Amino acid sequence: MKEIELGQSSIVDQNADESLIIERAQQGDHDAFSELVRRHRSKAHAWASGITQDPFMAEDIVQDALLKAFMHLGTLANVSRFLPWLHKIVRNQAMMKLRRGGPYGKERPFTSFKTGITSDRVDWEDVESILTYIMKKREKESDAFRSPEEQVVGKETLETIVGLFTCLNHRERGIFEAYFFKHLSPQEIANMFDTTKTSVYKTISRTRQKLQHERIRVYINEHLIQRREKKCMAKKVLERPSIYTERVGDSHFLGSRPSVTYCMWGLLQYTDKKGVTLAEVNALTGYAFCLNIFKETVHIGGPFIFSGEEKFPQALANLGLDVKVLSFLPVEPAIIADVLDTIHRSVDKGVPTIIWDLFHAEYGLVYGYDDNRQQLNALDKLKEASLAYDQLGKGKTSEIGLIAITEPNGIDRVTALRNMLDLILEHGHTTGSIKHGDGELSKGLAAYDAWIDAYRGDRVVPFFNAYNVAVYSELRQFALQFLRGLKEELKDHDWSCIGDAVRHYETVAASMQGLARLFPFPEGGDPKNAQNVEKAVQLLQEAKKGEEEGLLALKQLRQSLGNLQDH
Missing domain, CATH: 1.10.1740.10 (RNA polymerase sigma factor, region 2, helix turn helix motif)
Structure with a gap:
């Protein structure tokens, strides 16, 4: 010794x-x-x-x-x-x-x-x-x-x-030492402490959580020490974001979907891009034209997939701003410290930060901080309240995500439209399926077939299905609004393909609205009823046909924009 x-x-x-x-x-x-x-x-x-x-x-x-x-x-x-x-x-x-x-x-x-x-x-x-x-x-x-x-x-x-x-009490320390350092089995530890294996497993799990929380606390404290040494501001609260201004009843079921583009639109209100509409945000990012369906159950996670993909930062860049994106990461001390540092930097520059799962498993905004109290000013669909620094990532999903504006990128309108169309066409014509933690995923036109198969195979979960219907119905309305505005914007070019795209996406939007009436959210309707299934399949087939024709028109528009830039 x-x-x-x-x-x-x-x-x-x-x-x-x-x-x-x-x-x-x-x-x-x-x-x-x-x-x-x-x-x-x-x-x-x-x-x-x-x-x-x-x-x-x-x-x-x-x-x-x-x-x-x-x-x-x-x-x-x-x-x-x-x-x-x-x-x-x-x-x-x-x-x-x-x-x-x-x-x-x-x-x-x-x-x-x-x-x-x-x-x-x-x-x-x-x-x-x-x-x-x-x-x-x-x-x-x-x-x-x-x-x-x-x-x-x-x-x-x-x-x-x-x-x-x-951070551990005497008993937790003893079990921690026996399991992690002496490598005793749970049964041996149970005998040593006169308890059961189940109790040992629970203590080990609780100890892991306490240690992880303590490590996060240490990282946060070190971040705050560095801020104090740099003489940074200890508190700053921006003007309240102009989103989630109305809540009625189960408020997280209300408001624009998906929450990520709605929050992105909220961020733009703090920049020189505040004139961009919500429909433009959804369209320029490609979100208004996306469709992701899990084959087995039409899982609720489908609409969130796009914001977790590698190309998502490029899609957001079509709005004229480069962004930092962290997508659905595990709650680790270094990640939480990075998120908190990004929040501080962004708010100090006068712009909120989009954060995943603040009070509800969707995106919300952080628009202020108080280092002395270690609290953030935050809001999402569920509520508006203070959130402790060490509660970041402690939501329903136990994941952390972030979107923060870094700097303007100076992209011109034609380039943004070309990038948008490239993204839409690639997504729409994705073939095969993708393995994912929530099941097998289909995209674009193939997603319509997966959705139809789920109805016919009696595999649809009512709540999941109704949420997908609500999101994609709203997205196709944004697509239609954007295309109508683009037709007016480019009227001097007399390109018939834009009018064709508008007409075809009117069909898509109408079919999706019909589906939304059949399966209202959050009630869900009855996707197991034979008549409802027959009607749902008919509506999805109409929507798919309209989308196929619409993508052909958008492909022609892409070619026309390419020629326009060449000249």
Whole structure:
């Protein structure tokens, strides 16, 4: 058992020989360990990224690896082997992460937890001893003589280590240690704590959640520390967005759909693009012409698919603005910190940020922040309220998504129309089906056939179906409005294809409205009734035929616009 005298910390010379810094870190000098972190964190992240090919997962791995390195630094016999030793820890952590809870190999486990430690000596194999040592040492020191960079690195390392364990109660710590470090089976742990395996599993799950929440809290605090050091504003609230102004009853069932383009239209009101209509936003992004149907159940997730696709940022760029998009990501500390940083930057520039699943599983807007209270000003279809920073990503879907304007891109009207039409034609003529977590997905014209097959196969879920009907009925109305406006805009060119497109999409829109009357949202109607199924199939066949003809007209328009630009 290695014991170390508690000594006084001192400033670390950044040019000092690394072996000396390692020796000081082994003696308990956390300034020295912070210097090691500063020197090698980027290398560790590169190693982890090389294994996982995921920068966000790599950041988590680096945090865990640094925690282990700090805990086990006293076991390193040859200080000249520090870098290979750290590399091995990072690699082991990465492989374990990829295996989702695989064995820790030959890592040395911690011993039992102790309480009431008062000595100024530390046992590097005992978690409580380490935490007590760190906290006492921090109380005796002053950050006055350390640079801001050294302070940030030191605080990030130490607060992560301290926070990850102090958020657990005594019993949770014991089960955590037995499962993750001693590698005992749930049954062995149940016997040890005189409980059941079910209780052990619940405790492990709860502990994971608490640790994840604590890590997010640490990341948020570090972000706020950096903002204070940069002397950023602590509070800013923009004028309330001009969306979701009316709520009646179950308000999340009301208002324009899909919420992503509605919120995008809301963002434009803070820019020089505020004259763009909601129909134009839906059309220029291609959303007004999309159709995504899950074959088996006509799943409610179909209308959300487009906003999660790789081409979505390019589609939004047709509005004249480049955007940053994060689509349906897992709730990881580094991701939450990035989202919060983007919100701060955007609101500071005078523009809200679109966030997924604030109070309801759709998109809403964040238009203000208060760092002192750690709260955001937010609204979506469900409600308007304050949202705590650490509640980002804690909605119904446990996913985080973001859309933020970065800068104008200067796209001209003809180019935007050409890009829009390319997107619409590619989507409309997509063949085959796509494997997705919610089932097998069909797009464009093929989606009509998938929808018809679902009706005929008695596989339609009423609520899901009614939601899809409501969304796509509204979208085709936007498509029709846009095409009518475009016909007027381009009337000097006398292109008959625009009039043809208007006529065909009138058929599509009318058929979709008929379907909406048959299956009202949210009631759902009765998609299992034979007469309703027959009528629904007829309406979808009419809509598909109209869409086929409409796409041919849009293809001719695309060719005409190409010729126009060439001249």
